[in-house]
Amino acid sequence: MNIQDSANKPKIIFILLIFLFAEILSEAISYIFPTVSSHLVHFVILLGSIVMVFFLLRGIVKTGEELESSKQKLKNIFDTLDVAVWSHDLKTNTLLITPGIEKLYGYPKEDFYKDPTLWKKVIHPKDTDILTERSRKLTLGEIVTSKYRIIRPDGEVRWIQDRGIPTLDKNGHFVDFSSVLFDITGRIESEDRYKTLVEMSPNIIAVISGNKIDYINETGCKMVGASSQEELIGESIWSFLPQNLIDAIKSKQLDTDKEGRMKIEFAVKRLDRKGIDVELTAMPILYEGRPAYQIVGKDITERKKAEKTIEVMAYYDELTGLPNRHMFKEHLSKLLNESKNQTLAVLFLDLDRFKIINDTKGHSIGDVLLQKVADRLKKAVNNNGMVSRRGGDEFIILLDHVDKQRVIEISQCILDEFSYSFNLNQQEFFVTPSIGISLYPSHGEDVETLIKHADTAMYLAKESGKNTFQFYTAHLQERSSRKMELENGLRKALEQNQLLLHYQPQVDLQSGEIIGVEALVRWIHKEHGFISPAEFIPLAEETGLIVPLGKWVLKEACSQMKSWHDQGFAKIPIAVNISVRQIQDDHFVDSVKRTLKEVGLEPTYLELEITESVMQNIEKSTLILKQLKELGLKVSIDDFGTGYSSLSYLKHLPIDNIKIDKSFVDDIIYHINQGVMVKTIIDMGINLGFNVIAEGIETKEQVNFLKENACMVGQGYFFSRPLTADKLEELFKSGQMTVV
Template structure:
């Protein structure tokens, strides 16, 4: 059946009024493979993604039965699912196809009946997601854990090596694997494991494979300590001596990798054989490197159990004790304990952002440095361990509460000092929770849970601090969980709204812009402070949809201001750090500007100093935003760690002086000096200055006298909802900028 005939057949089966829409959304634009079949299981329609996944052209697939591409072992179940759908059911299941080039492609398939206007089933429609790499990764990880467990439990070496070869045969479809062990005394390789290779070939290698140049793939790999990839045994010179026995048993390609120990001593080889010409791709190489790693680990275990024990009880990245060893030491310390001890739970604030922006390599190096600094802060008889991810736990033995506070403060100070990693200045802060024995519990699990609760309280209280556990925290955590659940519903229930605080030009005393402030009015709890729900949204990722809603709403309100004649009022929107570093953030903003039709020069984004740590990435994002026409402000300036040289490189327009430097003016001389210095510095850099939190006439007068450009605060106006803002602007028309 030709392609155009298939399309026509599909369109006849569909409601004509929606055929094009259905076709475009389900087939042409779907990133997953989409297809249609008739009642016989013949393909009548497919999209480009299906072609990419299968490797076949449309002409090769259209009109053919699914039997022709489904992997044999999955064919029976696929037929069962096909007939279930023809009986009116929907089905989601896993299957696999054979790519045109021969490799297996694993798919997660959802199929539904194709029903015409009369209710008759005329075929099926399916969507197939490629899960090959996902399944491969899952198999590899599960298999690795099983093998590590076997090693730790003392299984025989041959059993472990056999499990490794079987795992790799499962992951490398079509491959037969072997492990050969180096006999340094005889200078040969001996069979370690090769359960599925032909018996005659196993017998051949069991007599020993010489190690040296030109001695097949494995002998050469062991000699050179480099991988030897033979894509075609029939023509490769390394197989001149052993070609016949390999070809006799349909072994056509061989990839052999040396297995080395930590001192680069040859332990053996890992090899994969294939029945046809073949060469490894990037994924295959990663899989085989994992095989050689596990093989090396298993062999070295039987040469040195001490190393395996160390790995079982220590974190691979940092070298600190892991959770298992920490548990042993905690149990020992708590046994027959009479004096006090403390358990500290440390979580690095916003570490995920460092990974996402600077890369996992920088993140790993940072964790190693953090581990070193933590270790330097505690006593020799204390235990610091890596709990996992960016979490660390510390056991302080025989210690007073005052001394615990001293050590916690030392950790805060040392971790808050900048890190210098691969030429980058990296900032990180910790949140620390502390539980004490015996008052907070008598078991490690109790102390760990309560220190975790206290750590979250430290985060809630602003991060970069520590908190001791108390009973009220459990109740607060329950309340926070409830608040998080309610926040997830708030957008859909229209409980969120924007209020606007006017920003005044201090020279003309006119309103020139407003800052959008997010508010949440819950039906039973009333108005909920942003200080309560914004940190929750940032932590669980809700800040992304909420942040997008804020920008969309602010832009719609900007259009409303235009329609009401207030065409000279700009709107400033605060950005969260996760929102700013969202990979498609600039395109989201561009779409909103286009859809709402606003003048982008009247939209301002406010970012905090913490969002400027990665100068290169931040500059790139800001330049893209500037290209759209929006303006950029640095919010809360003075409380972070921005460098003046960095500020000069950023395409920003405005600095906002944090309210903490304004609230004590004119009483506090130091705050006056800081505010004056920021105004002077900003003007030297060609930037405008907005002062936040102006609440008195004395503060407003001080700002005017010291050349501050703009200000906002209760002295001028409280935040107003949109209706109140329109009234405010209408009643103060003479005070509106133009």
Template sequence: MFQIEDQTEIDTLFNGFLDMMFLMKIDADNQFRYAAANDAALKYAGLTRDAIGKRMQDVLNEELASKLQNFYEKTLHSKQPVHFQTESENNGKLQVAETYITPILNKHGECTFLLAAVKDLTEAKIIAAKLEETEEQYRLLYAEQKNVESQLIGQKLILEMIAKGSNLQDVFRAISLNFEAAMPRSQVCIHLANERDQKLEYAFSSRLPEIFIQEIHQIEISPVEESCGRAAYSYTPVILKDIANEMKNNKKKKMALKHGVKACWSHPILSSSNQLLGILAVYFKHPASPDENEWRTMEAFTHLAGLAIEQKQKEEALRKSEAKFRAMTENITDLIVTLDTAGKVKYTSPSYRHIFGIEANLGNSFLTYTHPDDIDFVSKMFSKLLRDKKPLEVQFRYMHQNGGYIPIEARAMPVLKESGEIENIVVIARDITKRNKHEEVIKRMAYYDQLTGLPNRRSFSEEFESFLSKADENNQQLGILFLDIDRFKFINDSLGHTFGDLVLKEVSLRLKKFTKGCGRIYRMSGDEFTIILENINLSKMNESMSQLLNLFSEPLYIMEEMIRITASIGVSVYPCDSGDPNVLLRNADLAMYRAKENGKNTYQYYQSGFNSNSYERLLMENELHNAIENNELILHYQPRYSIKKERILAVEALIRWNHPRWGMISPGEFIPLAEETGLITKIGAWVMETACMQTKEWIDKGYPNVKMAVNLSARQFLQRDLVTFIQSVIEKTEIPPQLLELEITESTLMKYEETIFFTIDLLKEMGVQFALDDFGTGYSSLGYLKKFRIDTLKIDQSFVRGIGTETDDSAIATAIITLAHSLKMNVVAEGVETEQQYQYLKEQKCNEIQGFYKCRPMDASNIEVLLSNQMKNNMNKQIVLK
């Protein structure tokens, strides 16, 4: 018998029961009100949540309410469980129910609640009625037969076996023996349907030989089958009265006849919901066709088989459902606790020991093992629950058996009496140790840089406001520093990203020491850092900037290599430069760009005067990132002419940026920016591929071969995979390597002599040619020309421009031509714009000229016009010569 203390357990598991469960509250005048009802009760009894709190007489029809009132009063007075059965109508349908009423007593022994468990017997009642109807049919069926009494006894036996839940094989045996008794020359076989595999599987036969059973164990459920398989597929009986003449499948016909089977009647076994359960098959050793009585017999036994199979399926479903529910309640990992209004523990579920390593101490206050720092907060939340009488959630720490504390997430729900007072509190709690660890990892990943461990851009965005508020409260100024490592992309490109990462880590460590006690540092992206310095003035800021630059003056030792780096720093000051966090950061960023423009390795305070120029530069960098993907970059080509034959020998690929808003942008505006940001590598690769594809197109169109000259920057030469890349482009475009000429500057050759020597040598072996651009503007060394086996020297246009007017320029041009010829090199004069310049270079036997005198840079289609005209002129000359 239940005591009132067990109510929480009832409430906890109440909704899990498959049967209908009603908790009835007893009024002072012995009227019964609905206190609670589980989901099954609401689903099958036709009630809604509105019924909770109402009297039974106000919810049920008068007849049913009167019946239940009598039984409820009997339970109330006897204080003993009562069991009874009722029949009623629900929405016009008969409803049969079996009810168990259990009294629930309080600590004074008074019956305050009744727990009614109601099992719906409607379907069982219908089945029983059908069985009675079937029994009557059997009685009429055998009324005219001599063995009426024995057949009736057999049918009753089968019905009793089904009702008692006998083993299915025993029921099938009874069906088979009785059927074969009614038809002495028949052999009965029952198959069960496996709809997943679309098979009929042998289940039982009392007389069929084992060898024949093996043949019919797996039968396809299919329209092409001629007996059992087709009956199962079509849900209709199939009668083969003469297999020898009616069966079309010769293989199966031979098999049947071999075993002496001459006829087969197949009847589908269907459930009450018209689902296929199996097949009842009757075999004969002679041709046979059922008469009316035999057909009724077959239908009757098929129906019995269906009742038996369906009953077993329901029993199995119920068994699985009960096992699942039992497993759920016994193995639930969440902790269930019942507290009284004083906070004392009345009940804990078995998971208490699993979570805390010890059995619960019933009767203690739940605050006994709460972490001392959490007691005040949890007490206030408990008081709030008692005051508001509403569920609430709370997190706190609770002591483990080992003395440590476990973080707990709990949901507390008050259980109310009829009067509205709280009777007790049900708490569902769980250990969130793992979840907290995962959240910490996720938070760290979201707010901290994984490489350096510094707070990231998101942290900066969320924390900056608090720094500003603190500065306002203390009437102080803040310094916002935007720091960028100079030429860091060059470090990555030349020494590798692993090396670059180690550099960033070392820089981060130095910056942490710098900001210790006076500010906070953030890694914004790549090699960019932001620093917030607190409580500063102009004097302090200048001193801090000097200290910061000194940090970078000391060399770094990375992987046994010594490396020196510098940084450019932009500074904005709050509130002088702005009160808006975003504007302050942008101003510091713009100031950093000005520091780079001033030669790097310095700092620059924000000044409104350089806002626009720096912003345009920043905007151009952002736009340049998308220029390739948006097909905004194009190539123009400037021809190089032979002085002797006055024909095009080569073209130089010159990049242009056709911006959708800004129009055509010259390379002088964006190439330096591309060099600084590292985008030159990506742009250079695009130029190389596009120029070589254009060369291939001209070859395929039959134009005379012309060299394609492509400029290479220092960054491109320092790529580790440059040789592999160029080789892949040549192979992809299928152009002769001799038609590709790579132009490098004299300064690049001198600065990276040892680094690029091997690269040039490998490319030369492939057949690629090299031109030295702007020759004469650097420290022109004859040793370089000999060492690197340069094919072409290009006289810088600064010397060509002075030919005819400046004696020194003419002399320098002449000297370069003479030098090139002595080293057996081709020589090209750049920037030829006048007839005088052209004639002088012709007299000095310069090989090629390039400049506006002959042709401006133009797109590929106009170059094709020149090549086409050149071809026509050559043909005309050949004709004249002939």
């Protein structure tokens, strides 16, 4: 029987429609705004409905015409809603079905009037088990929300949310129910896709509220050693965090951005009590209507190990395990800054006759000898200071809180330690030290001056017969006369055309093809002849002449490469060394841009090589490097591994290549570790997305090792010495672009 046939009860039906519409409206609001309390929505709308009914019963709708008009308006509202309403009076078997049923189910409305059980018949077979529980709850007078799939006539499967509202008579008998039906297919599919992405994510994803775990994905479970999510849901996060982080959270000392997000790194305690390093980002969200934090993170244990490796490389000598020169300088600088009243001594030590042993017996014997020398130095100095290795057979020792007499005693103790032989491979070797000493504050008040004066004094010790020690004196300043002469000469060198560039090919290790060249500056002094770059480049750095010198080198190199391109030779890039002092110049980027424009060289054919010391002022250097990259040129880290490289900085620098220093390449055949450090640098560079270039290659054995470990580019005497522009041009003209 259709409810439209009951014209004799218009007011009662209209009242029923009001309550039914109120329920539909509350369901719609709950669907659209899931965080709003459904009980509150129902209460407010029900109260409004009661008010409406009250006025209705007082005679607001007084005539049949008004009733029909209101019914038509209500019908129009039902027709526009994207929901369906089903109301079934069990006593009279009266149905009320809104037109929305056709859109949801795909069947004509009349089919449901003909067969009131049709809605059950189209439920997906896998979801029919919900009907029993749904019927039981309705019979008890409970409102029940069900989610199930239906199969439409065209075979399409849709998800339906069914809100069933029962009516009981005064005796508590179940006499009527209404259902509000929504198509939630889009929401279900979206939730499924999101859930799949979250569960398959290689990152940790979790939700924390009230300091307890509300949700965590499979990656997060594995990270902390849990076999299932059930082990973690509801657990306190405090059990996984270190105490210092717990204290910071409770005292709200963690930094957050304007959206309330925070990014932290810390060691997580796994269920098996092992520790791993993680990087997490936490952001505030609402989860099921309550404040919570969404956590996204990743396991950075391996990255931390790599950073530790780099830190060890930066601050400790790999061969001897002693602090290196960088750590020595930092420690000395710290002592100088902490107190101006204490006395300090810097001992610069060089081994006599070591080079003879190293060259005749091989680097493996030399390495072991250096290790034993380090042990004896530590024994002699004991707890009086720091022993560090500067490089090669040079060591620097820092003695703090000592007077001159105590320095003499310790220096003599060092000499005594070298008075007996070193036994290596059943052979006896004798080496002695020459020691130069500078005292703070009488011989200098800063790090560089103290080291320089100790170095100067060491040469006096060698000239005095070796195996002795000498203090720095003012007379040694005469040794600086050549240095001053070179400084004055360097200022005139550019004007007098004493500088020129040589070019060393960079080679594809697989094919032997020349794929680039590096420009190297040379100085031919009109009186002293060839001056080594190892002598005048540090002088240029110290005096500030490196800035005009660098500008000349850059323009000369770019002009030469442009000329070769114009002559039709292969378009390969040219690499130019840039000092940190040049980068720190405020006009450096403009200078590079102007040079490229004046010369006409495309930026893509210019590569700037900088040293790791650029990280000493990481913020400014990063800004400058980004500006250089925006010009279109490439940037490389030169002499990688000899300076300070923190992965936390290096991975963010806008660089293309890292160049392995020659000292590490030499280790491939001469070092007891047989190239382990080279392989480590190659692997790290590749993992960070950099191209790796090896310099100083001299043997086929080194080439083979580099190729086997995926280093693709190299340069060195094995391929070619640095060539003049004319010599390299002859090579280009011959068409011979391979050098092996």
